[in-house]
Amino acid sequence: MPLMTSWVTSANDANHPFPLNNLPYGVFSTDSDDARCGVAIGDMILDMQAAEDAGLITLADYALFELPIWNDLMDEGPAVWAALRDRLIALLSDGAAERDKVEPLLVPMADVTLHMPFGVSEYTDFYAGKQHAQNMGAILRGSPDLPANWLHIPIGYNGRASSVVVSGTPIHRPNGQTKAPDADMPSFGPSKRLDIELEMGAIVGTGSEFGQPVTVDQADAMIFGYVLLNDWSARDIQGWEYQPLGPFQGKAFGTSISPWIVTAAALESFRAPTPPRDKELLPYLNGSKDGLYDIELEVLMQPNGADSASVISKTNYNRMYYSAAEQLCHHAIGGCEMNAGDLLGSGTISGPVREEYGSLMELSWAGREPFTLDTGETRGFIEDGDTLTLRGNARGDGFTIGFGDCVGTILPAVTWPAE
Template identity: 65%
Template sequence: MTSWLTSANAPDCDFPLQNLPYGVFSRTGEQPRCGVAIGDQVLDLAALERDGLVSTGGGPVFPEPALNAFMERGPEIWAKVRARLMDLLRDGGNTILRQNADAFLIPLSDVTLHLPFKVSEYTDFYAGKQHAFNVGTMFRGPENALPPNWLHIPIGYNGRASSVVVSGTDFHRPNGQLKAPDADAPAFGPSRRLDIELEMGAVVGTGNPMGKPVTVAEADRMIFGYVLLNDWSARDIQAWEYQPLGPFQGKAFCTTISPWVVTRAALEPFRTSTPEREKPLLPYLAEPGPMLYDIALEVGLTPAGSGEETVLSRTNYSTMYYSAAQQLAHHTSSGCPMRAGDLLGSGTISGDTPDSYGSLLEMSWGGKTPITLPDGATRSFLKDGDRVTLRGHAAGDGYRIGFGDCTGTVLPALKQD
C-alpha cells in the first residue's frame, strides 16, 4: 500500500501511509492544533475537519491544542478516522485531498511540534525484568535481585504529569538532598548521577468509571497509542529518598516523550507475546493474546560541543515482562479510574547484554565501568550539555513504523538562593 505523497513511500521513512501518527503542531503566529505525520509533511486535521473532509461524529476536536477530545471519542471513531485518512492519502483512493494538497499539507520542517496530549496523570512502571535484575544485583546481590512481589505484580508509582515535556525541551540538572555513604548527614546540591531511562509510554484514550476494574483485553482497547519516553533520573537523589515510599524528587523534574503518538492500529502487525511466566499470574492479569510489540529501540548520546553522536544501546520493546495492557488492567484493579491522556511508562527496557541496557546506571554498572566515547571522553552519568536521543521503529515489509526522535539536553543546575 503506497501513498501519492512520494516522500511517504521511502523504505526508511518513519511516517508511511501505514503509520499516520497523531500530534500537535503550529506555524509561527498560529495556534497549536492536531495533525498527522505523513512522509515529510504534516496533514492539518483541523483544516480537514473544517472543510468536512473528515468527521469524528460530533463537534470539532482537531482545532484543539491536544488530542484528548479526539481520544475520548473512542475506538470506533479512531478506526473510522484512520480509514478515512488512508483513503485520502493512498494511491487510487479519494482524490480530493491530492487535488488540494497545498491547503492541507505543511512541510514538517516548517512547524513546531508540541506536547501531543494533555497528560492527565503519569504512572511509571518497573516492568523490564533484565533492568530490575541488574539494578537489584547492584544493590542486593543476584540471589535477592528481584523483590518478592516482582514476578506476581506490575510494580509502579505515581509520577508527575506536570513535568512531562515534548521532545526538544531542554531541562536543568535537578538539585536535591544527597548523602554520601560515609557522610553523617545529607547535603543539598546538584545531582551528580543524572541518568536516562529508555521506556515506551502507553497513552490511555478512554477511561473507566471509578470502582470498575477492566480486563486485560478491555485495557488493550482503551490504549490509543504509544510514544517513546525518557524518564530522566537523578540516581543519587533517589537513593537517599526512596525508602520507604519509593521515587519522589529523583524522578519529578523531567520526563520527555516523543511528539507523535503511534496508534495501536498502526502497531497491530507487530504484536508479539510476553515471555513465559516464571510464576503463574493471577487470573485478572491473564492475556487473551499477544500484547507486546516488536519495536527496535536505540539510545544516542551527543556530548556538548560535539556534532558526533554515539549510539550507546540497542534493544527491543518485546523484552518486557509485563505489557501495557496488563499494567493498565492492574492499575484499575482497585477501582482506580483512568482518563483520556493518562500516561503509563513501561519501565526501563534492557536487553541481556551491556550494549542493550536502557540506563547509564546499568551500562556503567553503577559507575564502576565508565563508557568510553569515540573522542576518548568517558561517561558514567550525564554531564551538562549532553544531548540524549531515543529512537524506535517497527520494521514491516518495505516500510517502517517510526516514532520520531525523543530528545533532551541537560542544562546546568539552577543556583539556589
C-alpha cells in the same frame, strides 16, 4: 502487510518513519499559525484543524480538532479512532479522489515546531523489565534477586504529569538532597548521578469508571497509542529518598516523550508475546492477545560540541516481562479510575546483554565501569550539555513505523535560592 503507497511520495520510502501505514498524531505550530493537531505523512503534516474546517473530516457533532491536543479524539473511543484512520488512509492513498482538496492543507515538517501531542492526565511509571530489575538489584542491593512481588505484580508507582515534556525541551539538572553512605548528614546541591531510562509510554484513550476494574482485554482496547519515553532520573537523590514510599524528587524534574503518538492500530502487525512466565500469574492478569510489540530501540548520546551522537544502547520493546495492557489492568484492579490522556511508562527496557541496557546506571554499572563514546570521551553519568536521544522503529515488509526521536539536552542546575 506491505507498504501502503501515498501520493505524498516522500512517505513511500521503505526507511521513512512516517509512511501511510503509520499516520502518527502530533501537535505543531508554524511562524504564522498557532498550535494545532496534525498527522505526519512523509515529510509533510496534514493540518487536522484545517481538514475539519474544510469538511474533509466529519466524525463528531462538534469540532474534534479545535484544541491543540488529541484528547478529544481519545475520548470518542475505538470506533471513531478506526473511522479516522480509515478516512486518513482514503484521503492520503495514492490515487485519492480528494487529493486536490487535501494537498493545500499539508505543511512541510521542516517548517514546524512540535508540541505536546496530548494533555497528560496522570503519569504512572512501571518497572516491568526483568533484566533491568535484576541489574538494579545487583547494583543497589548486591543481589540480582528480584523483589518477592516482582513475578506476580506489574509493579508501578505514580509519577508527576506536570513534568512530562515534549522532545526538545531542555532539562535542568535537578537540585536535591543526597547523602553519601559514609556521611552523617545529607547535603543539598545538583545531582551528581544524572541518568536516563529508556521506556515506551502507553497512552490511555478511553477511561474506566471509578470503582470498576477492567480485564486485560478491555485494557488492551483502551490503549490509544504509544510514544518513546525518557524517564530522566537523579540516582543519588532517588537513592536517599526512596525508602519507604518510592521515587519522588529523583524523578520529578522531567520526563521526555517523543512528539508523535504512534497508534495501536499502526502497530497491530508488530504484536509480540510476553515471555514464558517464571511463575504463573494470578488469573486477572491473563489476556488473550500478545501485548508487547516488536519495536527496535536505540539510545544515542552526544556531548556538547561533538559532531555526532554515539549509539550507546540497542534493544527492543519485546524484551519486557509485562505488557501495557497487563499494567493498565492492574492499575484499575482496585477501582482506580483511568482517564483519556493517562500515560503509562513501561519501565526501563534492558535486554540480556550490556549493549542492550536502557540506563547509564546499568551501562556504566553505577559509574564504576564508564563507557566510551565515539569521540573518545567516557561517561558514567550525564554531564551538563550532553544530549540524549531515544529512537524507535518497527520494521515491516518494505516499510517502517517510526516514532520520531525523543531528544533532551541537560542544562546546568539552577541557582538556589531562586532570584
